[in-house]
Amino acid sequence: MMDTLHLDIDGMSCGHCVGSVKKALAALDGVSLDAVTVGSAELRFDPTKTRADTILDAVAEAGYPARASASPR
Ligand SMILES: [Cu+2]
Structure with a gap:
């Protein structure tokens, strides 16, 4: 269940920023990217392999402060 x-x-x-964020997300175990655009990303993840906080931290470490959005766009 994702x-x-x-x-x-x-x-x-x-x-370039989109590419950097994609690369940071793709490096995480259990993450499946749906879409990355300037200013947002949509993905699915396996909660047995990673956590939302880990994903947010990975994007922040790539240089882009991220937060979970309440609703899809
Ligand atoms: Cu850029």
């Missing part, structure tokens, strides 16, 4: 996570992400401005 959980869905929608992220609001600060500091993204171009395709």
Whole structure:
């Protein structure tokens, strides 16, 4: 069972940023990317392999402060 996570992400401005966020997310075990755009990301993750906090931290460590968004866009 995969959980869905929608992220609001600060500091993204171009395709390079999208690539950096995609790379950071793809490096995480148990994460399946649905979409990454400037300022947001949608993904699914396996809660037995990773946690939402871990995902947020990985994006922040790539240089883009992220928070979970309450609702999908
Ligand atoms: Cu950029």
